[in-house]
Amino acid sequence: MNFNQLGISEDIVKILKNNGITEPTLVQSESIGLIKNGRDVIVESQTGTGKTLAFLLPIFENISLKIDAVQALILTPTRELALQITQEALKLKQAKDVNILAAYGGKDVGSQLKKLKTGIHLVIATPGRLLDHLERKAIDLSKLKTFVLDEADQMLLMGFKNEVEAIIRETSKKRQTLCFSATINSDVKRLAYRYTKEPLEVTVNKEEVTLDAIKQQVVETTDRKKQDALCIVLNQDNPYMAIIFCRTKRRADELEAALYKRGYNCEKLHSDILQSKRERIMKSFRNGDLQYLIATDVASRGLDISGVSHIYNYDIPESTESYIHRIGRTGRAGEEGYTCLFIDPKDRLRLEEIEKAIKFKIPRRDLGEENNGYK
Known part of the structure; x- marks a missing residue:
């Protein structure tokens, strides 16, 4: 099925083609028609499956330029994600002159009020x-027609439940509600079903989305030797652009300082960094001027960056979902991806849980001299 068959207008299809998008992804094929027809949906789909366009395209089709009111609201947990969705929306604006407001912290309130x-x-x-x-x-x-709750699981994880409910109370009871989440656990389901009317559920298979095109490896080390092990791997791989995940902001700070001292082209990204600086860092990473982005999960959530060939898990993720999220940022659009997880002895139990969940024993990477070019 192509975009025209899904009811997307020719002008918007042209914009998509100009941006290299010719065929809808699975989540887009299954969601766009339902959303365009006014149905409430609950969508479970990983980052990188094209879910932003799955809701933006039908929203653009359904907005009437003759009605001078806020007709659609997309609520998202982080500033980076809000900015990313806005950039996608601005591309579509070339085909249909929808007035868009990005309202997130770090931007001047005055200019938002004026707009x-x-x-x-x-x-x-x-x-x-x-x-x-x-x-x-x-x-x-x-007068809101469509409300999108994006990254619902992360919204709850970051403690935004009360804010979300306060916002929903301000909307029209007749609205269409769309809930998008990477994982639909019982908490997300409870929230979604409370505010949707006879929703249809759309699920995109996790393994199909994230693991097929990704080569996974594990490096066994100790916390004391982890930094050296990471540097050996970075020197062997020398990726064009890579993300290195850390467990906490402090760990990201320490690793950035150490790698910078060793001469690596790197920057850290976490929630304590000023918004203007975060935007500058993301721009230079997307442009390929920055080789290594050192990030925490919250700061990187939802970032869809093409060209990331390697993901390094400096710290083991808290859950299998988080592991799949992290490594799902590589191996996109038919390209092969590579991911390397560094573990110390205390992480073995969690690694076994991840391997059991993904039904795959992750091969070990040997950093010995004989294997000096091994990837």
């Missing part, structure tokens, strides 16, 4: 900043 007076059709926001606008009575959601 709100110009008649906005689509708002892309983080919970805190949107509530701020609602309290100022700057945004009216009473």
Whole structure:
């Protein structure tokens, strides 16, 4: 099925083609028609499966430029994700002149308030900043047609449940509600079913999305020797662009300082870094000016960056879902990806849990001299 058959207009299809998108992904094929027809949906789909366009395309089709009101709201947990969705929306704006407001922290409130007076059709926001606008009575959601809760699992994990519920109370009871989440656990399900009407569930298989095109390996080391082991691997692989995941902001800070001292082209990305700097870092990484992005899970959630060939898990993720999320940022669009997980003895139990869940015993990578070019 192509985009035309899904009811996407020719002008928008042309924009997609200009951006190298010719065929819909599985989640787009299964969701677009339902959303365009006004159905409530709950979608379980990993980062990198094309879910942003799965909701943006039908939203653009359904917005009426004749109605001077906020018709669609996309609520997302992080500023990076809000910015990324906004960039996708601005590309589609070339085909249909939808007025878009990105409302997230770190941006000047004054300029957002000024823009709100110009008649906005689509708002892309983080919970805190949107509530701020609602309290100022700057945004009216009473005529809202479509509400998207993006990364619902992360929204709950970051403690935004009360904010989400406060925002929903400001919307029209007649609205269409779309819930997108990488994992649908009982908490997400409870939240989604409370605010949707007879929703249809769409699930995209995890393994199919994330693991087929990715070569996975494990390096067994100790916490004391982990930094040296990482550097040996980086020197052997010399990837074009890679993400290195750390468990905490402090670990990311320490690793960035150590790698920078050793001469690696790297920057860290986490929630304590000023928004303007985060945007600059992401821009230079996307442009290929930065080789290594050292990130925490929260800061990197939802980042869809093409060209990432290697993912290094400096610290083992907290869960299998998190592992799949992290490594799913490579092996995109038919390209092969590579991921390497560094573990010390205390991580063995969690590694066994991950291997059991993905039904795959991850091969060990030997850093001995004889294997000096081994990938």
